Amino acid sequence: MNAIWTLAVCFKVVSFAVSGRTQNSSSATLYLVSGPEVVHAGTPTPLAVTVFGDFPGTVTAELGRGSTKVSLTEDFQEGLTSVLTLPPIPDSLTQNSLLNLTVRGYKGNTVIFTNTTTLTFSPRNVSTFIQTDRSRYHPGDAVKVRAVCVQLDNHPYKDRVDLSVRDPSGNIVDRWESTPNLGIVLREFPLSQTAALGRWVIAATVNGVADEKQFVVELHGNVHIDLFQNNGDGLCSIGQFEDRRHWLT
Template sequence: MASAVRSGPRLALLALLVASAAEGYIDRGFLLTAPKVLIANTVERFCLTFFNLRDKASVSVYLLPKKNSTVDDSVAQLSRTFYVSGPSDENVCFDFTVPKKAPSNAYLRATVRSGFFSSSQQSRLRVLPFTLVTLVQTDKSKYKAGDLVQFRVVTLKSDLTAMEEVVDQIFITTPGGTRLAQFDKVATRSGIIQKKFQLTEEPPLGRWTIHVKRSDNIVKQPFEVEEYVLPRFEVTITGPKYITNQANTVTLKVCATYTFGKPVPGAALKLLVSRPSTFFFRRRHGSSSEKPPPSNVTFTEETDTDGCVEIDVVLAKIGLGGAVTRRVYASRVRLAKCSRLGAFTGGDINQTTSHTSRLGAVTGGDINQTTCRTNGSLVRVH
């Protein structure tokens, strides 16, 4: 497996600073900066600062398993020659490859030679094992029969960047362990693998599993296939508590809300407004052929993004209000709402609720509260 280059801020630094007074070389030395914690199978960035060194400097860096190990026992080493312009300080950086198999506790030894200057120092550091984090993400957590399962796979390195690789195998199993789909030698594109799988019309229900297999391990990601249950919702109808006998119209607001609080936008709505059965129609004098007005009127609307719709009802269309109702001092208007949500649920849901407004000269008071039970859930209407 190719080594990964790790970059980023050096929060923990290993510093080696040597000064030599031998043969009159005062304040000469070097400073090596490196991560205090290394990660196996990565390429780390080391930097050197030379102090008052001239001409060329030969640098050797060793990763040793023990404090007293010789350079022959090193698990990794690097030798470079740098030309120092001096006498001012000069910085150079280079990459150091940490092997995949390295001891957890190691020692970093640096040796610098430049002319008559020679020094070797070492310091202890930690080496963490090389690990990859493989993430498998599906577009949904639950599916129903006939759905298309879309998923993607990404492997992150220690610096949280996506890794380019070829995955040995990806396969999908049913709750019973039967393998229904398989992809071999899948290469990443920009560090990501994207695949899809079509469920049949009668798939086994339960927990399915996506398996991502590489040479050293298998990562599993489950998803659920369940029998689809239509979402429950409740309907509220808001209208005036009282309607005066001089009123010509009344505004009603109907709202549909899922039980988890979200609105139901774009729902086809059918509103039935009817006059009470206790209404008595009196024919006008000398007009025996006059027929009573319609007892109800139906409105077909669609809810807005907030799951609501406002409807203006002309009372004369159901024989209430205006001249026709001057002799009617009190009556009731019954509203019924039927919602069809086929575009959202894949089927029809019929729910009926009611709201009553009292017609008369009274302007205050309370309206009766009505509840109804639909699809096994209690719906409360205010």
């Protein structure tokens, strides 16, 4: 029977926006800054900055925490939206680390606005979707695995992927290091005739971030049951039937 594969891809985009009005000696300046709420390791961070003024100037954005910082300065034109693409933040930070983003606008050497907000760091920069050709297997079957790796820009991921298989006790029974072909890794894992029954786990790790997929190993077969009747002189067989039994642990 040919394997049937299905794939559903869903990305969630979360953004922030800050705006304000700054009053100098002669006029008020309106501004709007928007961008992603989560910063991903190894991925540039774009910021859209609009200054509603009748003059050109410069905008400086600084992102980081402690000594880990990136920054960028760009010119802006009055009333137009400029996109500042900050360099990738180093991936030495941990999941959910908080980063400070400070944006300043200048007219010449004069600061016309400044705003600081907090963003969250995530080491995940690749989404991995693991598939198997079936959800349930029997000892001795071959488990066909496909891992699809997609970067945040929706391009295929083409670097190292580590795959591993764990039995129901959590023991790693096999592992592979692979390089995807157009973002896809294909593997086949044979189960032994004495494979443990229960829920097994396939894990795909990319840049230290793991995604998992479960499958079940079970037994089923035909069970012959003999019926006996006590006729006073002992037991005698009165028939036999076949029962389809199914076990799952």
